[in-house]
Amino acid sequence: MPVFLNTQDPDFDAAFTELLSAKREDSPDVDDVVAGIIADVRARGDAAVIELTAKFDRLELTPDTLRFSEAEIEALIAEVSDAERAALELAAERIRAYHAKQMPQDMLWREETGAELGWRWTPVSAAGLYVPGGLASYPSSVLMNAIPAKVAGVERLAIVVPTPDGQANPLVLLAAKLAGVDEIYRIGGAQAVAALAYGTESIPAVDKITGPGNAFVAAAKRRVFGKVGIDMIAGPSEILVIADEQANPEWIALDLLSQAEHDESAQSILITDSPAMADAVTAAVEKQLETLERRAIAGPSWRDFGAVVVVDDLDQAAALSNRVAPEHLELCVADPDALSAKITHAGAIFLGGWTPEAIGDYIGGPNHVLPTARSARFSSGLSVMDFVKRTTLAKMTPEALQAIGPAAETLAISESLEAHGLSVRARLDALNK
Amino acid sequence: MPVFLNTQDPDFDAAFTELLSAKREDSPDVDDVVAGIIADVRARGDAAVIELTAKFDRLELTPDTLRFSEAEIEALIAEVSDAERAALELAAERIRAYHAKQMPQDMLWREETGAELGWRWTPVSAAGLYVPGGLASYPSSVLMNAIPAKVAGVERLAIVVPTPDGQANPLVLLAAKLAGVDEIYRIGGAQAVAALAYGTESIPAVDKITGPGNAFVAAAKRRVFGKVGIDMIAGPSEILVIADEQANPEWIALDLLSQAEHDESAQSILITDSPAMADAVTAAVEKQLETLERRAIAGPSWRDFGAVVVVDDLDQAAALSNRVAPEHLELCVADPDALSAKITHAGAIFLGGWTPEAIGDYIGGPNHVLPTARSARFSSGLSVMDFVKRTTLAKMTPEALQAIGPAAETLAISESLEAHGLSVRARLDALNK
Incomplete structure (x- = not known):
């Protein structure tokens, strides 16, 4: 059975923290x-x-x-x-x-000193x-x-x-x-x-x-x-769905299972402000698991790592989601844009009931290589940025060096790096001759 | 003594490759x-x-x-x-x-299908x-x-x-x-x-x-x-100076030493199309090493890992520099902008004789945390980007899902991921009722 939590439970915080820190994958030591x-x-x-x-x-x-x-x-x-x-x-x-x-x-710009800077x-x-x-x-x-x-x-x-x-x-x-x-x-x-x-x-x-x-x-x-x-070393992946009472429980069940069917260590979490929705989604997942082709994978994933969390309101849902920092986040709510604005950590957000996560896996346009295992707190999905690198550019003029060189020399001396200071001083002396 | 190479030497390629692959640091196994x-x-x-x-x-x-x-x-x-x-x-x-x-x-944009995409x-x-x-x-x-x-x-x-x-x-x-x-x-x-x-x-x-x-x-x-x-795990750092005959050998010597004084495993390389400049810089380095405060560090660095390479022309210099992919690259040449355009791999470029590398260490503005040990081939210096992360956004409409959903379903079936396909199909069926 998946974990069922309610923010009203007295031990909710401890239980949610345990959910966050559950180790879902044993990496063999190879x-x-x-x-x-x-x-x-x-x-x-x-x-x-x-x-x-x-x-x-x-x-x-x-x-x-x-x-x-x-x-x-x-x-x-x-x-x-x-x-x-x-x-x-x-x-x-x-x-x-x-x-x-x-x-x-x-970018390349000329600043007041005359120096050109950029990258x-x-x-x-x-x-x-x-x-x-x-x-x-x-x-x-x-x-x-x-x-x-x-x-x-x-x-x-x-x-x-x-x-x-x-x-x-x-x-x-x-x-x-x-x-x-x-x-x-x-x-x-x-x-x-x-x-x-x-x-x-x-x-x-x-x-x-x-x-x-x-x-x-x-x-x-x-x-x-x-x-x-x-690129990143991918860990077990996860989906988190935030749903309100107007969502379609059958669709959400399939979305949760489309994560669970990847891998027994995948994690699917539903957070909802509607206890009825929690029950309806749970029932729909169980029904699908009777016939799903990959039920031998999706079943254990859902039972071992799935979670259903009932919250007081959607603000609470956003706050909990930010603690999870999920790889995939679906916002199946009436106003997904408003809820999205409260999300600070997530690999990818799928807004509204018409955006199943599977669209992002294949054809939406955004990348499906996303930060797993809560690493969306500090990293991003794969992008063009992973295949380019930045070279910074600096070009001083004599005037620019006169303006900022003395401060560099002072700091070099503070750090006991004499040659650093001398390399600036030699040029300043040439200018001041 | 540092290594002296000339691209005209019959064994130049082997010697330069050896220079590139020299192991400069023994990391203790801790x-x-x-x-x-x-x-x-x-x-x-x-x-x-x-x-x-x-x-x-x-x-x-x-x-x-x-x-x-x-x-x-x-x-x-x-x-x-x-x-x-x-x-x-x-x-x-x-x-x-x-x-x-x-x-x-x-970024956020609406495409022809009506879908909103962005990050x-x-x-x-x-x-x-x-x-x-x-x-x-x-x-x-x-x-x-x-x-x-x-x-x-x-x-x-x-x-x-x-x-x-x-x-x-x-x-x-x-x-x-x-x-x-x-x-x-x-x-x-x-x-x-x-x-x-x-x-x-x-x-x-x-x-x-x-x-x-x-x-x-x-x-x-x-x-x-x-x-x-x-962030990156920094390795031993390096400076590469490309100089033509108009450069100031005393300044370049100090620039080379301002890398060497950091660390015995630092590497300072001069590439020049002027044999006279090669000699003048070498002599100036030796002279400075007689009195430099940190000569006990800079001396071994220069003697063990320093290199002076004489090339036929500056195009050759740029090509060799790109093989090194240096952390710091100084272009002490008459037209540094033209030469800079030929550089494909470098952490930071300092253009022209008035831009000693030490300016970049302290006060130029660009970051001094830069990719070392040839990693400028695939990575960048520290920047604001290291402290932000991207969340991708996708929001389908019923029309957008009708336009691209069937292709997602086809691909899901190809990959034997049934729930992925069903999550799209369930929505398409609702639309086509």
């Missing part, structure tokens, strides 16, 4: 194994990647077949149905349009995207990771996707093509992350690695961080 | 010690922090004296000279003005800033970390700064006050990071931790990452 794999790939390059792929994916490769050829890609893509192709194309177009608006602006954004040169194989091989994730990179101007975008027993997902390849991916390698696991980070004879190194993966992939990303950039 | 300290602080809170501070900083504290009182702060600040106070005030004002321009904009930025609620004690206790770093946080709108900004044997740096306290810091704790090391991340009876937890520190602090930041956000 760090030593991963360290060995990375060292092996660094030392032996292609040969190590090929051996590990034979071992873990039961697939025999050569340096020439590590990468999908154009002909192979075209042949696989031809298997995709027209309806699926059209849906992916529409999704790609909408995701591209949304992310194009994220491109940050360069400039440039893309990462080469990026690698990890795409899981098997069950969790989602073409939508390819679009969500690859399109921001290409919008940012990344010149070389490589995908690694394991194909256990040689099984490739045509939709993943089509998504990669629509997104403009340049290279696709049929490798996975920690060995693929190591190959992207350090390069091999056949796989040039990249500067940044993004994309979801299992415990081995996550551990490998943590280990190569610093050598290359990485 | 991870186990740090794990123990964090566990202790989580379990025993204040008591653990107080014990560890007595042990490492030889300072006896109580829960009441963990934090500096207002009276203590005022008394210490009163020791600061007028010249230093004025310099810090000017620096704070200029850093604030620069960072104010970094505040990102919210909104909100500040991190609480941030903690680590300030090293002792030699590397730099008031300038307090300004550079704290001001972007306050510009971003962080409500609660706490500083931790160790005071070994009770010795506090009045300039650090004044910088904290000028930056608007709310709380200052006289603790340091892994125990301070743990206290900020998990909270104790006297120190409320924060959501994000930034600031430099030693190996223990860096290991602690890595370990609490995920529970809270962190």
Whole structure:
């Protein structure tokens, strides 16, 4: 059974705090194994990647077949149905349009002293995207990771996707093509992350690695961080729905389950000011769980981590939601804009009953790679910003240096950094001669 | 002796690649010690922090004296000279003005389907800033970390700064006050990071931790990452100066040394198209090293990691610099703007001979916390962006859902996520009744 809470309960605060701190995922400790794999790939390059792929994916490769050829890609893509192709194309177009608006602006200005200040954004040169194989091989994730990179101007975008027993997902390849991916390698696991980070004879190194993966992939990303950039390490994900009495309980039940069906450690929370709505949604969830295809996953998620919280009013709902800082937040209330204004921490907000979270997973436009496990308190979803970096610019004139240089010299001396001070003083002396 | 290279040398490429991959810092493996300290602080809170501070900083504290009182702060600040106070005030004002321009904009638009899309930025609620004690206790770093946080709108900004044997740096306290810091704790090391991340009876937890520190602090930041956000883990830093024949070799020597004097593992590189300039700068560095206060640090840095590279032309210089992706890049050339346009990877660019890097360390306005160890290939310096996060917004209308909902349903079915599809279908059916 999910947790049922009411803010009127005397022990509500303790119970809600416990809900927040519940550990939902046991990450197996694979760090030593991963360290060995990375060292092996660094030392032996292609040969190590090929051996590990034979071992873990039961697939025999050569340096020439590590990468999908154009002909192979075209042949696989031809298997995709027209309806699926059209849906992916529409999704790609909408995701591209949304992310194009994220491109940050360069700035350069001249201040009163005459100094020019500003900054400039440039893309990462080469990026690698990890795409899981098997069950969790989602073409939508390819679009969500690859399109921001290409919008940012990344010149070389490589995908690694394991194909256990040689099984490739045509939709993943089509998504990669629509997104403009340049290279696709049929490798996975920690060995693929190591190959992207350090390069091999056949796989040039990249500067940044993004994309979801299992415990081995996550551990490998943590280990190569610093050598290359990485995106966030995703934890178990969550949805929080705030509903008032006018909401549709059947719809909300499906929205809660569309989170729960991802993963047994996913969390679905309903907060409502209507006890009747709490009951109706709970009943609707139970009914759906009788027949849902993925009830073996969604059921345990709902029973172990689901929660239904009855509050006095929607202000209280917003305050509790801000404590959760959910990855996905649905506002199924009469005035979602007013409620949204009270939300300070959330990865993505879906406003009103006509905006199921699933729209955001596929086709709305915003990214579906979002901060999980309460990290929306301090981080953002994936965006164009993950594939660009800022170079700050400063250009002094003699006048500007005369205006602000003496203060720099004073501070350098305070910090006992003599050369810092002298580098300013030498120039000031030249001006004052 | 520093490395001398010439692109005309037959083995130049190999030698330059070796320069790029040279390991400049041996990080002691303190991870186990740090794990123990964090566990202790989580379990025993204040008591653990107080014990560890007595042990490492030889300072006896109580829960009441963990934090500096207002009276203590005022008394210490009163020791600061007028010249230093004025310099810090000017620096704070200029850093604030620069960072104010970094505040990102919210966006919200209605597209053809009628759907509203956009995003909104909100500040991190609480941030903690680590300030090293002792030699590397730099008031300038307090300004550079704290001001972007306050510009971003962080409500609660706490500083931790160790005071070994009770010795506090009045300039650090004044910088904290000028930056608007709310709380200052006289603790340091892994125990301070743990206290900020998990909270104790006297120190409320924060959501994000930034600031430099030693190996223990860096290991602690890595370990609490995920529970809270962190900034980059800084590595050994570097300066690269590109100079042509018109540059002033004495000034460049001081600029190279102002990096070298930070740390024995710092790296200073000169790239020039003038062999005469290469010689003149080298001689000037050697001369300064005879008398420089910090020659015991700057000397080894220059001899072990310094490099002088002679190139055919400035295009070649830009290409090599982009391979280095230096933290600091000075362009001491006749047309620095033209050369700057060819730079794709650098933390900060200082244009022209009148812009010594030291200006950027203190008072230029841009941040001096910059990506080190070649990470400017994929990351940016500290900014307001580190203290805000984006919430994406989507609001469908019935018409918008009819336009794009079917494609979402198609993709959900492709990915075998039935509840995702049903959550869209249920709404579409209601519309089509």
